[in-house]
Amino acid sequence: MPVMPINRHSVKVPNEIFLADPEFHKSSNVDILIGAEYFFDLLLMGKSRAPNQTAVLQETVFGWIFSGRHNSPQFSKQQAQAKNKVACNLMKFHDLPILWELREESSTKLRSDEEQAAESHFLQSTKRLGSGRDENSDLQTQYIDCVEGYLGEGHMSLFSNQEASRPGYYHPHHAVIKEDSLTTKTRVVFDGSAKTSTGVSLNDMFMIGPTIQDDLFSIVTRFRSHPVVITADIQQMYRQIRVTDNDRFYQKVLWRKNQDEPIKTYSLNTVTFADDEKDAFPEATKILKRDFYVDDLQTGAKTINEARQLRDELIRLLQKGGFNLRKWASNKPELSQDLSSETSNKYMSLEPSDTIKALGIHWGPKSDSMLYSVNLSDSNDRATKRSILSQCSKLFDPLGLIDPVIVVGKIIIQQLWKHQVGWDDQVPPEVHEMWLEYKKQLPLLNTVRYQRCIVLNSSIDSQLHGFCDASEKAYGACLYLRSTDNRGNHHCELIRSKSRVASLKTMTLPKLELCAAALLVQLFNSTIRSLQIDFSKKVFCSDSTVALNWINSPPHMLLTFVTNRVSEIQATTKPTDWRHVPTLDNPADCISRGQGPHDFLNNTLWTHGPQWLSCHENNWPQFDFKLSEVPEKRSPKTVVSFTITQAGINILIKYSNFKKLQRVIAYCVRFIRNLKIRVKTPRQMGPLLPNELNSASRIILKWTQYEVFSSEIRALSKGKQVDQKSSLFRLNPFLDDGLIRVGGRLDRAPIPESQKHPIILPKNHHVTKLIIRVELLKKLHAGTNATLYGVRETYH
Incomplete structure (x- = not known):
């Protein structure tokens, strides 16, 4: 099923072949999914590949199917990115068994090419403005007021007929009601993930930028370490950021206030900044990057005076970008009450007795305690895997403060997978009994309090x-x-x-x-x-x-x-x-x-x-234990240790002929291999084979690079970039099986791999001169380009 429609004429399908899906080139909804256990039973012997095409025609019991990668000429770069993104999302999709899978976790945050490109695009295309920045009648009124507020504040504007006819994207919109909100109860939400007739949404076309804020767990953990804390949020944060005129055509909305008016096309002018002011507000700049999660602030200080100074600095810094902080709260009432002296209520503060929900955590400023709120359905519907999972997911506990209780729910969910229960099947009696007892006790968590x-x-x-x-x-x-x-x-x-x-x-x-x-x-x-x-x-x-x-x-x-x-x-x-x-x-x-x-x-x-x-x-009691023999230990016979002293690889400069050096290294490698192999495996004898010579060449190249670029190799092997002072920095180098290659954007170019990412050789090195001498003799008088081509093809 193609993510996007493809050009039917670009696919050469023989006339005598009967296709299982004659309209395979069209993007549409999936009708049915067939389990993988049946897949190979459906395949027949026939297979065909058209010239110059990577995709294949495969015969099945339903007819022939078109499968594989197809590079249609009508695909633009952005469409290809969207296609790859959707495919990537499908590959990364995981089911709930991730709760109990053993997996490695890494704290290293490496940015992908797409994340770097997204950040670069944002920096190049944004600038600071001079200003810095239905049946339910009540619902209908609130909805109209919200949209009219967009128009009144200049966050939405009317398109002319000519502008409305330009290609773009229309956002569906709907109301979201949040009764526990202290400000706006009804909000209008614009859906950029809605699929168009092409099967792709606006969100599918976006590059995914890097995560630049700290994670939720770190912010909440740090929030618990401050003696004095303050919280707030940014009013209408996304509506303070204006998009460029060219991008407005991808933010079209249809709107009319009532049925007597014609439907008109409008554009959203804003999206549904700290480094600029870091010299003037150094401490606030640090907090803006570290203690904000999207538009929510959770920070603190050691004393009231330090917290007040930080609060005022944050207000002034964000005003520079047209952002307004509001809904202030603190465990020290004076930090939120002295804001009331302002002439306007834009710095709205909350009552100290109010319980605040910030980043999913319920916090009482007056008691300065964290608490939980459990509201489960009282329905007597039968317990199914779907309903149990739905209710367990409502227990949000980012810090794991009630983990002993949470893990019981995880165990129940795992039991459902173990019994292979369908989503809407009745659960086994023993699991059902365990669930009912667990669910009955969950409201007791409403009494839990943590300092x-x-x-x-x-x-x-x-x-x-x-x-x-x-x-x-x-x-x-x-x-x-x-x-x-x-x-x-x-x-x-x-x-x-x-x-x-x-x-x-x-x-x-x-x-x-x-x-x-x-x-x-x-x-x-x-x-x-x-x-x-x-x-x-x-x-x-x-x-x-x-x-x-x-x-x-x-x-x-x-x-x-x-x-x-x-x-x-x-x-x-x-x-x-x-x-x-x-x-x-x-x-x-x-x-x-x-x-x-x-x-x-x-x-x-x-x-x-x-x-x-x-x-x-x-x-403290002393709980000593004795070191002893342990299971899962290697046999002493298989343990080999080496002490290697690197004193320069002199063999590289010992020979004046590259082929001779290559053959010497190849025979050394063969000798070592023959010493290691067991009796049942035949030893290698006779003339050197091509793969042995190729392996020797790679060893020589690795030694050569290590002599000159050892610090670069160490940095790349740890997933870091090379030092900016390095001569290789501009080449965007990366490690490929121990060899440094030139990076770049030629991954999909229709050229050989050796031309996409050639191996880097140090200039003026003895081995480099030997290699060039060999290629010059091969292509005498052929010129520089031919020599370089020969080097890349031979030593790739």
């Missing part, structure tokens, strides 16, 4: 303590902040936690314990980046002696699964940071086993950790 600030006032010392645990059902980790004030008082508070349901694939408990330890390290890394706190001590605890022995072992002595996770753990923490703790003193045990809301409310261990953490360190 917002996790640090003692006048704190002089902070420590981070982590716990991890696993069971056959689930595994998880939790982090606690232990702070000490100038009077010697100690206080321990839960920061955040994370849970995973155990994989459906059978796995030993020690391996799951190790997965929990790796999860704790991931949680630790993300938390450290979020909190602006210097910790005097970091302690990690587990009740698994096997996992602790693995963590204290050299990774190369262990088998692959264990090696990968131990390496990850040791990359951030030291084995001496890890301690053994009894299960009764391990709060992560609450996650691994799960708890119903009733048991969770009576859990004194979870919120503040083990009691001894709030005591002086001299009173």
